[in-house]
Amino acid sequence: MKPKISFFQIVCVASSILGLLLLYFSALNAKPREVSLNELDESLVGRSVTVRGFINRIKFHPDGHIFLTISYNKTKVQVPLFSSFLSSAKIDVGKIKVGRVVVVSGTVDLYKNQLQIIPRKAEDVKILGG
């Protein structure tokens, strides 16, 4: 016997796919908000932002993670680059040097009472130069 597909099922499939497509194309166009480092505060936790600053400090973790501190006008923020991110995003670690300007997009997170920005993909970290 052929399994019956009801009208209701077709409507559900159509609305699921329509919703997914609408969300996908909205997400493609939803650019992270550009904020200056001194505008960054706890109200932005969970939001996607883009910030620009100088690499102030680089800390290499034995497990392959790199923790950047970026600063602008005395305001500092942490940018953790986890080893899994570094390997799959294929970031040129040699370019990461103290004093270089970096533009980072990512989710604002609060870790041990300190704000940090967690990038998710290769294009989220752009090292511009000295």
Place this chain on the structure above:
Amino acid sequence: MFFETIAFVLLGTAGGIILGMLPGMHINNILPLILAFSFISPHSLAVFIASLSITQIFVGYISSIFLGAPNEDTSLSVLPGHRLLLEGRGHEAIKLVVLGGICSLVLSLGIIFILSNYFVYLYEISRPYIQYPILLVIIFMILSEKKLRKILYALVIVLLSGFLGIIVLGSSLVSQQNSMFPLLSGFFGLSTLIISIKEKSKIPKQEEDDRIGISPLSFLKSVLLGSLAGVLVGFLPAIGVSQAAAMMQYLGGMKEPRNFLVTLGSINTANELFSLSSLYLVGNPRSGSSVAISRILPELELNEVLLLIGSICLAGGIASIVTVYLGKRIPKFLVQINYTSLSLGVIIFMCVMIFVLTGLYGLLIAFTSASIGILCTNSGVRRSNCMGCLLLPSLLFFSGLNPLVLSALGL
């Protein structure tokens, strides 16, 4: 100090009862408001948050099981709870989650005490391998449908919900803090309510007896597994209560509704207790309420942890009595009213809350996840396949494929 603490435990419990009764509401939604009360002493405010948090978990099962309107922690209780409600055993469903929760309160304290010295080590050794149990759960979830047609449907549901989860969690459409609310409300809450309206469901007369249809051995197994899972997932990043419950459902053989309700009650309580303890043990807050407490009491000391655990135990005890009492009274009221109108009212309330907290995109997320949830029921496959929305993004995160997939999708 003692009377002040008791007063704030009672205030937190009262607040938790109100919050738990509001469909879909979670403590995370009101934490910014609570933190604004900076004129209250830090200890009292922390006690208030801990008491409110545990109480809203217990009382939240009422709106989740009776109204089909869950919050982040109770989403998976809707289906087994609703099934028992429609069998006239709604009060039993409430008693099962509450008993599971209260027994786990004691058991998880013991587990945390025994494992406290090994948490950092456990974290280190398990971190590189977490993707494997997640993958195993996804495969189990799909294959457990047994028939080929259902397996294919389940695969489609897991992929659709997984894709939705990747979009929601990987983009800036809605604040990550509230992203779970529209997603899980749609999959488990709104879809259940819409089906209830479509099928013109009526709540049958509820049975009055106090019988619990689970053997003591089965109950103990469920509490033990739930407590262990609640504590263990507490220190794994990106794994939450819902993923833990889904994993237990398949890997722990907790598919029977009564066992699953006990397990879910245990996981929630154990996780709440562990989130607080992990602040002291590893300095890492694991839930919205523990993040708030870490901001009020940045250098948490042992006596403060004991104060908060004591508050949770007291509030949990009161909350369990209140929940069981309400669980007996409310179905009597529900059988007298038009369930379709009630469901419609709850749908409107949840949509308004979703709009207020997450805007138009939140409504679109809820609409999409509700469609997938209804498709699941219509296709005759388990709704827990919708947990693909969290399991697939977690799998990508732990296997290190997240940046690649997000780049490929252009997100």
